[in-house]
Amino acid sequence: MVALKHRNLKLFTLALALFAITIMSFLLNYTQNSGLVLWNPEKYFRFSGPIIRFMTSVRRPCSCETCVSEAENSVWFDERFNYTIPPLMTKQSNMVSEITYKWWTRLQGEKKPMEINKAIEEMFNVIPGHNNLQDQNPYRCRTCAVVGNSGNLKGSEYGGEIDGHSFVFRMNHAPTAKYEKDVGNKTTHHFVYPESVRDLQDNVSMVLIPFKTLDLQWIVSALTTGTINFTYAPVPRKIKVTKDKILVYHPDFMKYIYDKWLLHHGRYPSTGILSVIFALHVCDQVDLYGFGADSKGNWHHYWENNPSAGAFRQTGVHDGDFEAEIIGNLTSINKIKVYKGR
Template identity: 35%
Template sequence: MNNTGDSFDDSIFEASCSCKSCVMGFMDDDWFIYRYDPSIPPLLNRKNWLQPSMFRVNYTKVVDQMFSLFPDKEHYSDAGPDRCRTCAVVGNSANLLGSHYGSLIDFHDVVISTYTRVKSSIKADENKVMVLHPAFIKYVYEKWLLKHGRYPSTGFITIIFALHICDKVKLFAFSV
């Protein structure tokens, strides 16, 4: 039990990586420990699907239909001491224009960009579509934003998502 009253299984914090510095390196920081909970599933899949609601819905049919459209696998759950997954999270600040950071950003294992023009129909590679778990968005709002504001921005959710799936995270084009 830590000093915030929350209890965690200490073994979830022991996973290290082979990077020079890892996200888990912040586990000696009380501020970070209070907010970071690796047991929260960031992505929705058949194993961690929401509980059936009180509405009269054929639960199995909904789950089958949902995961016939999107991949049903656990993404990014392969943490370990031999892995060093790096993420670049790219915001939409104009500060990035002309910066020549393109090759540095592309060097990362995962590049997440928070901006796309909204179209009436979005064409995407269905094998690459991932659905954020609603519990993850709630966790970001409650633990990271401490319930301030109406909802977390997509940029902020993306940063916390990157902390959960990567060992090392770098931010580009975010302004304060």
């Protein structure tokens, strides 16, 4: 009888401890996510062993083996990564700082731009302007494949692996038809600028990267009157895309990448590095495919038959070597994983 009482006492104590841990874990997680300091149990209790490991796991920003947004992993990363800067323009986050605006309007030499606030207002009268991509969930593992256009994808047979990700980011002209075995056929977000736009399936989000005020005007025109057909190059008057799935890259986020990540190398970031840093801010795990040269050192697109015909690395506006160094550093600290193909 005494042994039974002892056993019941142990079970009750264990249940009480688990209940206390659950309550304290909730409070820690709540204060971390909300920014409020309501109560800090660590100030009053000492935890050890399994309890510390349990509490630490609850406070992680995701359930992946490694989470991109976890800090204190690399000084180099922590000095650059700023989660508070919004990657997309929305109705709630539609202001462009004066410093950004002056830099941004010089990127493609816009001479007589429309007043920026008017352009933004007109744009959000046509597209929804909502964004929930930066939501965090400690019980979620959002995996993202950022698929570049390198010829090293040829013969890689990465298609199925790419399609297995939660999000699949592609960019510019990137075709999938006839290349599914190597590049997959799933796309959730397609990054473009007006001069590189292409028709998209109804379930694909178009992420417009604007380099000038005219680009904001163009998206309105392409969805309504179709009056704009030229920027510095021909652009389509109309586009096939679901209006409610149009997202707009924030100029402040572009400037943040140029200042903090590129350290002013090149004139402005490439679509590739814009997509990679974007992924760091909205994904829990980031895998890169189709970046870099092929195994023979050729820089070309996977849909080109002649490897020497591409040479897309030498654009005159991007610093390919420095951007490659950033990707190498991110790989070395396990923030991303790069699949080099062939």
